[in-house]
Amino acid sequence: MSQDTAIVWFRRDLRLSDHPALTRALNHEAVVCVYIDDPKREGEWPLGQASRWWLAQSLATLDQSLQARGNRLLVYSGDSTSVLTQLIEAHQARAVYWNRVYEPSPREYDATLKDHLKTKYAGDALHVESFKAQLLKEPWEMLKKDHTPYLVFTPFWRHFQATWTAPLRLPAPDRIPAAPEVEGMVPTIDSAQLAPTHPWTEQLAQVWSPGWPHAQAQLSAFVDQGLSQYESARNRPDQAGTSSLSPYLHFGELSVGEVIRACDPSGEVPDEDNAVSFVREIVWREFSHYLLYYFPHIPSQPLKPVFNQFPWRSADEYAQDLADWKKGDTGVPMVDAGMRQLTATGWMHNRVRMVVASYLTKNLLIPWQEGARHFWDTLVDADLANNTQGWQWTAGSGADASPYFRVFNPTLQGEKFDPTGAYVRRWCPEHADRSAKQVHQPADHIDLKAQRQGALAAYAQIKKDR
């Protein structure tokens, strides 16, 4: 008689704690753990270079953790449906479990796959079930009284505060019984083969330690050392005031439930100011995923249709400015520092993300989609929902977006949030000798005032069309 085997399909939940699909699978006699590299499932948004580097490291770490528990991670490359079907057949599996994702393309794929499996293995032959693990609240649990989705953050946040309590954290299992190896189902690739070939990703290893155990360590370090000053330090790119959890959250090396619970072990929404301020940021992440769920076109199209009429410059016209922006060679210190931090580390402080995004879209009049695509390829925390939300917010085209006339002045932003100039000097050696008073002044050929007037004039055009 064959063993009662369950398959756990890992996707963006590369952890062993607080993992509903894995926990459910442990009710079976044996567990097959699988990851499938399948760019087609990602549609228009296959992983960028930095994400790919992170993923390769993280999968290798997950495999080690599984091996320490008597199991292993099988990594395949190819069509998800056919890999899973072959595994089901080979193991005569009784169940397939996975944790849900909310991006349009994989979500559509998963729905089709689920139907396909339920049809193919009708009756009780195969149990297929997906779980909530990526978000604190399902999008369909967070509707207004009229049953339409929220478009403004503050009411969404109030609803969240009023209705959320943390479920208990699911512990990481000590042992995960393996199924016997099956002929002909050899993993097609080693996780290392997922790593990108771009040489610049090599330096990422000097800054980041991907993987579930490091995620746990980073969370503890932040809660112990960073959280109590979060509110005052979080806007300071010259200090280590942020949590640095975003890449771990993207790949699910941490569950967001674990994060919020670590801030307040009672499981309630915290009431201490710094913790509230941090949890609010976590709920912004929630809101971003929520918006993408209800408005799947927003990675490429503005949420507010009037922005389709916006008079962006043409690609020919802005090509050089875009290249300079990517390189961190605009002549605006705060912008250049941010873009170079991005290239060097695969990450940029959020305050600076807003500054460089405002500069690209408003001062340079380059479409926000160009910036979003570049971030997608270079950020280790590249996340379709968060990235889309961030860019549309800055451009003024998104939900609850910054009003169109809100043009950041990179000099003033620098003086406010990098008062000594330490951040600029760190990333821009050419400014090393400039005083705190001078360090944020742009190069002579840049006229911030005129650029601002240009942005206001451009926005005025679509305002009159409304």
Added chain:
DNA sequence: TGAAATGTTGGGGCG
């Protein structure tokens, strides 16, 4: 999770 323009107030210099 803005910046700049414009308005108001109040202290000090000075005739």
Added chain:
DNA sequence: ACGCCCCAACATTTC
């Protein structure tokens, strides 16, 4: 002593 002006400093409005 008083009114006038100047201009920071702060508040409000506008983009």
